[in-house]
Amino acid sequence: MPARMRPDERLPLYQQLSDEMLARIAAGEWLPGTPIPSETELTRLHGVAIGTVRKAVDTLVKQGILERNHGRGTFVRRPQFAESFFRFFRQVSPTGNQPVPQSRILTRSLELPPEAVRHSLALEKNEPTVYLTRERIIQEDRLFREEIWLPKDRFSPLLDIDPTQFANMLYPFYEERCGQLIASARETLTIESADKHMAKLLGIAAGEPVVAVERIALGYDATPLEYRLSRGAAEGFRYQIDLR
């Protein structure tokens, strides 16, 4: 096993095991879309009872990390919200299809993050971030202006890629270029009043309401990997979500 933190031995066995499984997923040893070892293999590998293995798997299924496909095995679940930008659309084409958003990186630099971002990303003082600004466009209207902060130690490959070559969807791009997998995120919506600068960027009048969406995206082991702040005009804005 590669070097990594040992599970806390004060925890019940099944929790130690589920922590170890999470660490393997976060390290990219078990990838989304491929089956993990069978329960019998896990029992042998970890020297625990099959009941312990099942309880560990149940726990990760409940957390939305794994999913069972009877007859095909147990898989690392790929998060569903990656395409969630579609939640933001009001516009639906007459055929009912959602238009595909286009993205463009505007700037890329190495920056010390603002205090709130540093705190959210659990970074040490003076730890730099890859800072991106980005525009997401739909049907020739500017829709969202985004600011993105990524810990430099994990995302430095992005500094060597021409910003025009960044993929439209960033999460698969992070996975491919930096080996960083996003598993979940916490999103917080608030409404602001556009200052002069933001009003100009969004093509609205100063003082008009603007929606600000803050997203903190986490890896499979709950490490914060990305801090994103997206702003768009409140007029015509829609945010849709399914709750369970």
Next chain:
Amino acid sequence: MPARMRPDERLPLYQQLSDEMLARIAAGEWLPGTPIPSETELTRLHGVAIGTVRKAVDTLVKQGILERNHGRGTFVRRPQFAESFFRFFRQVSPTGNQPVPQSRILTRSLELPPEAVRHSLALEKNEPTVYLTRERIIQEDRLFREEIWLPKDRFSPLLDIDPTQFANMLYPFYEERCGQLIASARETLTIESADKHMAKLLGIAAGEPVVAVERIALGYDATPLEYRLSRGAAEGFRYQIDLR
């Protein structure tokens, strides 16, 4: 077995079985928080192979309807968003605790719903609804004004209860009084400008931005059970959600 729609026999066996299981849950035969029959019992009851039972259970686990607890059985999952009103708070008390929102029913009547509501609830023309208006209050500030439409044929017991006796949390109340279980919901946020009437209700100036949250809540068999429209001042509004 009580009278209900027979599963579609063109579907694969495991899907017919999962549809039957869903119908039992929607009918209140299998309740949240209690274990459903074991895989062996289901095999016997339905005369299908254990692989078919497992596949049906896997499907419902993936949909967030059931959850496995190794050693204790498989349970009907209670939806987590019932307490989701907490997602709307900006205010957090100094101890980090969320204040408990207080609710008050303002009016209750039998109404023909607006066309959009009728459509969302899949009602026939001229089918009446129980119509509620409601106020949700936090820390002496009015926070949300709600309008709620419920199909009369399922929710008529609410017409005989004094509105002051309605519980603070409606979903457990629907379950207790009407036998109607909410399993999921689709929420859509948009931002409006307060008209005179809404401005007065919310204690803000006309023209100020207002958040409108539309919620369509569904039963375990995906029948729409409640249409809810909540409005609050955009200032100080926060909406937080965890995505997977």
